[in-house]
Amino acid sequence: MERIMVTGALGQIGSELVGKLRGIYGNENVLATDIRQSDDQSGPFEILDVTDAERMHDLAEDFEADTMIHMAALLSATAEEKPLLAWNLNMGGLVNALEASRKLGMQFFTPSSIGAFGPSTPKKDTPQDTLQRPTTMYGVNKVAGELLCDYYHTKFGVDTRGVRFPGLISNVAQPGGGTTDYAVDIYYQAIEKGSYTSYIAEGTAMDMMYMPDALQAIVDLMEADSDLLIHRNAFNVTAMSFTPEEIAASIQKHIPEFKMSYAVDPVRQEIANSWPDSIDASAAKAEWGFKTSYDLDAMTFDMLEKLKKKLQ
Ligand code: AKB
Numbered sequence: 001m002e003r004i005m006v007t008g009a010l011g012q013i014g015s016e017l018v019g020k021l022r023g024i025y026g027n028e029n030v031l032a033t034d035i036r037q038s039d040d041q042s043g044p045f046e047i048l049d050v051t052d053a054e055r056m057h058d059l060a061e062d063f064e065a066d067t068m069i070h071m072a073a074l075l076s077a078t079a080e081e082k083p084l085l086a087w088n089l090n091m092g093g094l095v096n097a098l099e100a101s102r103k104l105g106m107q108f109f110t111p112s113s114i115g116a117f118g119p120s121t122p123k124k125d126t127p128q129d130t131l132q133r134p135t136t137m138y139g140v141n142k143v144a145g146e147l148l149c150d151y152y153h154t155k156f157g158v159d160t161r162g163v164r165f166p167g168l169i170s171n172v173a174q175p176g177g178g179t180t181d182y183a184v185d186i187y188y189q190a191i192e193k194g195s196y197t198s199y200i201a202e203g204t205a206m207d208m209m210y211m212p213d214a215l216q217a218i219v220d221l222m223e224a225d226s227d228l229l230i231h232r233n234a235f236n237v238t239a240m241s242f243t244p245e246e247i248a249a250s251i252q253k254h255i256p257e258f259k260m261s262y263a264v265d266p267v268r269q270e271i272a273n274s275w276p277d278s279i280d281a282s283a284a285k286a287e288w289g290f291k292t293s294y295d296l297d298a299m300t301f302d303m304l305e306k307l308k309k310k311l312q
Contacts, residue, residue: 001107001222003029005065007050007097008072010034013111013165013214015173017069018043020215031063034072057100067222070097070110076138077268078177083137087236090141091148098152098160107159109222110149113181113235114166114207116142119274126281130235135274136178149233162220162234163284166207166241166252168214169299171306179271183208183247187303190251190258191311198244199265205277207238208304217290224288231283237293240299241278250300 004021008014009032022028022043032038033048046059050072060068072093079086094110101108117126118134132143142164149160167180174188175181182200189196200206209217217237242250248260286291294302 001025001067003031003063003065004067005031005033005060005063005106006069006071007033007048007056007093008070009045010036010038010173011071012168012170012173012175013069013211015051016170016211017071017215017218020219021069021077021258025218029057031065033059033309039114050096051089053096053099056096059104060100060106061103065104065106067107068097068101069108069218070094070108071170073141074138075175075178076113076115076271077179077181079138079141080267086137086141090138091144094145094148098148098158101158101160102152102156107161107222108149108152109161109218110145112142112162112164113138113236114164114279115271116141116164116234117274117276117279118144123277126236127277128231128280131232136271139274146233153232159226161223161224161232163217163237164234165214165277166209166238166279168209168211169303170211171303171310172211179268179275180206180208182244183242186247186251186312187300187307190255191304191307192258193260194255195259196248197261199263199268200244200272201262201264201269202245203243204269204272205241205276206272207241207279209237209239209292210299212279213292213294214237217284220290221284221288229287231287235284235287235290236279236281237284237290238279238281239294240296242296246298247300250296251304253297253306254300257264
């Protein structure tokens, strides 16, 4: 990676990833793009609607990008509300990014998700290679996307790589429209209100990861020796698996008066029920040395410290 173009640069991952990549590869070597205008002046930025194939190709060509990191997508709950929009944006954007990568010889990364699994997938220690019959539009997009990325690799030799991200938790940009978003919101409300009403039911375990570990995973996978990769699209990665009551208990270690209540959202609960409880990341560890630094309590400590400074 020397000249990197990022789509969806103002999203939950993109807004921190661009800063990390600029820190490693140089501000002028990372082109951030998004459908909205950015006020970040730290490096080049262009407006881009990822369904506009020609503009995506031309921006990458003019920038002389050697790497495409394609992040722009709708998350699971929004995709369930607007399935046709999700198909057009998630699949249309992906195929445009892959085509630009094929034509311009760029290395390619896009995230898949635990949403690529479904109710018939083994729920515990979900293997790298297993049944993938998701029941959500987001999941359908993610499985089709994994297959499409593999196809571009085997058919055209594009160096495509990806991970199946769990819920990502960060203190910079908030996610929007995801099923795992409660695990971000809970920290904001713990500080602002001392209480949180969870739309996910007690006892529902989902995989999660702190953003610094997620960003490092992207860099490590992209820098990994291609010859060592048996899998490509996409690797299971995770740092922890917890239920709403477990994250609440972790917060209570710092804010003992914190109160948790429940008002379950049937749409997001059904999505969560269809996803694994905990996935097995051993292929990522073996093939490119995937590792994490934050467990639930370490993440809670850091989130509360950072958010206190930001919100108070
Ligand atoms: C979502 O909840 O939709 C995402 C994901 C797990 O892919 N955070």
